[in-house]
Amino acid sequence: MDKVVASAADAVADVGDGASLAVGGFGLCGVPTVLIAALHDRGARDLRIVSNNCGLDGRGLGQLLAAGAIARAMGSYVGDNKEFARQYLAGELEVELMPQGTLAERLRAGGAGIPAFYTPAGVGTQVADGGLPWRYAPDGTVAVASPAKEVREFGGREYVLEEGIRTDFALVRAAVGDRHGNLVFDKAARNFNPLAAMAGRVTLAEVERLVEPGQIDPDAVHLPGVFVQRVVELTPEQAADKPIEKRTVR
Incomplete structure (x- = not known):
């Protein structure tokens, strides 16, 4: 029942070339940046990504995009990712865009066994x-x-x-998780994370704070551990690394 693995590198060790992945996050909020970085370091290629967006240039999924590791992307939002737009228009990247609610429901349906x-x-x-x-x-x-x-x-x-969408793997980020894989997401970081986790046949979760089983009130669990196969505990520095996509001041 203990699903904690030693490192992010260990968690993504069997993500091979051509794998499909559902990835949580919206913009740069709730993005599993540590798992993405580990996947980048591993050098997996021809990945098929399902995520609301592909991060920003050099951040989040933008790391994999810049490395030419993504062959196909399914999502609903391009945003300010110039490299995403360049690869798509140049014919280097296959892109399937869809309404945001449709993407959310396709992920949820896949995870619930609805075809x-x-x-x-x-x-x-x-x-x-x-x-x-x-x-x-x-x-x-x-x-x-x-x-x-x-x-x-x-x-x-x-x-x-x-x-419905099913993927080989899912990468998600949670504020709190226990060793059984039960997860709690913080406010807007909840976004696509539970849906992506449901859609993955093997789900990897990076957690900002790891607790023991029973320490999370069952009524507070956002995603039951049955949907999670591996848990990675972040360091305080990794947990605090939360960039802002668009800073607005008054």
């Missing part, structure tokens, strides 16, 4: 009709486009069929 579901989001657009450019050719033409999806009517309204 697909219907949603009104995207009906009447290229999300449902197909034709979104997933990958460009070097000459700027569309090399791979999204396929059309099934649309059905329920109660007089149209809905598009979306498939």
Whole structure:
């Protein structure tokens, strides 16, 4: 039952080339930066990433992107990541964008064993009709486009069929975790982390504070340990490393 591993490097040791990963975080909030850095150091290539966004240039998933380690990205937000945009437009990166709520539900559905579901989001657009450019050719033409999806009517309204997402691994970050893998997330850092953890067949969690089993009130658990296979305890310095994506002062 003790799921704590010695280091982040040990946690990602079996993440091989071509692996698919669901990664928690939004912008730079709640991002498992230590596990991502360990994966970068390991040198895994051709990774297929499912995450709301791909971090910033050189931060979070931006590290893997800059190293050319990501072959495909599924998400809902590009943000200010210039390298992400460059690779996509140059045909170096395949990108599947979708509505943010659809991404969240696809991750949750996959983790709950639901193969697909219907949603009104995207009906009447290229999300449902197909034709979104997933990958460009070097000459700027569309090399791979999204396929059309099934649309059905329920109660007089149209809905598009979306498939649940399952990945080989998931990387998440929590404020508190115990040795059994039960996790608690802090405020907005909760974002996509529980959903990503559910979607991964093997979930790796870095925790800012490790406690013993029973020290977390069961009513306070945001993600049960059944969804987590490995836990990495962060150092105080690693736990305090929380950059701000856009600092606003008055």
